[in-house]
Amino acid sequence: AQTVTQSQPEMSVQEAETVTLSCTYDTSESDYYLFWYKQPPSRQMILVIRQEAYKQQNATENRFSVNFQKAAKSFSLKISDSQLGDAAMYFCAYSTGGSEKLVFGKGTKLTVNP
Amino acid sequence: DAGITQSPRHKVTETGTPVTLRCHQTENHRYMYWYRQDPGHGLRLIHYSYGVKDTDKGEVSDGYSVSRSKTEDFLLTLESATSSQTSVYFCATTTASSYEQYFGPGTRLTVT
Numbered sequence: 001a002q003t004v005t006q007s008q009p010e011m012s013v014q015e016a017e018t019v020t021l022s023c024t025y026d027t028s029e030s031d032y033y034l035f036w037y038k039q040p041p042s043r044q045m046i047l048v049i050r051q052e053a054y055k056q057q058n059a060t061e062n063r064f065s066v067n068f069q070k071a072a073k074s075f076s077l078k079i080s081d082s083q084l085g086d087a088a089m090y091f092c093a094y095s096t097g098g099s100e101k102l103v104f105g106k107g108t109k110l111t112v113n114p
Numbered sequence: 115d116a117g118i119t120q121s122p123r124h125k126v127t128e129t130g131t132p133v134t135l136r137c138h139q140t141e142n143h144r145y146m147y148w149y150r151q152d153p154g155h156g157l158r159l160i161h162y163s164y165g166v167k168d169t170d171k172g173e174v175s176d177g178y179s180v181s182r183s184k185t186e187d188f189l190l191t192l193e194s195a196t197s198s199q200t201s202v203y204f205c206a207t208t209t210a211s212s213y214e215q216y217f218g219p220g221t222r223l224t225v226t
Contacts, residue, residue, distance in 0.1 A: 004156075033213055035214075042219075043202065043219065043220045044217070044219055044220075045157075045204065045206075045217035045220075047214055050213065050214065052213075091156055091157065095213070095215075097213050099144070099145040099164060099208060099209075099210050101147065101159045101162060101172065102147075102149075102157070102159075102206075102215055104156035104157040104158070105156055106154055106155060106156045107156050
C-alpha cells in the first residue's frame with residue numbers, strides 16, 4: 001500500500017524568509033501524482049501545487065516550488081518570501097491519478113512569525 | 115471551487131444515534147469521496163463513489179455507509195454514532211481527466 005510521510009509536525013519561519021517542508025512516499029507504481037494541499041484555519045483544503053511523476057521538471061507556482069526526487073521518493077515544498085497568510089497546515093498527498101483516491105500524510109503545521 | 119456544499123457544517127450528537135451528512139455538488143462530477151480528518155492522521159478515505167449507485171469502501175469504512183441516488187448528492191451515514199467518530203468530515207469530487215480533487219468546506223461532528 002502506498003504511504004506518505006511528513007516527518008515535521010510543526011515548522012516556523014520568519015516573514016519574507018524561505019522554508020522547506022519535507023515529504024517522502026512509498027509506492028511501487030511508476031506513474032503517479034503528488035500534491036501539496038494547504039489548510040488554513042478556515043478548514044478549506046486548497047491545492048497549492050501538483051507534480052506528475054513522469055515529468056522531470058519540478059513544478060512551480062509563484063512563490064511555491066517543489067523538489068521532486070523520484071529515485072529517493074522525496075517531494076519537498078519550498079515557500080519563498082513567506083507571508084503571514086501562508087500560515088496553515090500543509091498536507092502532502094499521493095495519487096495514481098484520475099479518479100483514484102488521495103493518500104495523505106499527517107500534515108505539517110506552518111507558523112509564520114512577523 | 116467545484117461548487118461543493120456540505121450539510122450540516124457542525125453537528126453535536128449523542129452516542130448511539132444515527133447521523134447523516136450530505137455532500138452536494140453542482141459540477142456534475144462523476145467521482146465523489148468522503149474523508150475524515152483527525153489530529154495526527156491527516157485525511158483518510160471512508161467511502162467513495164464512481165457513479166450513481168456505485169460505491170466502494172475506503173480504508174476506514176467500518177461504522178459508515180454511503181448512498182448516491184443522484185449524481186449531485188453523496189450521503190454519509192453513521193448508523194449508530196460512537197465517540198471515535200468525532201471528527202471533521204470532508205467531501206471531495208473529481209473527474210477522470212482532472213487529477214485534482216475538489217474539497218467541500220467540511221463538517222465538524224462531535225459525538226458525546
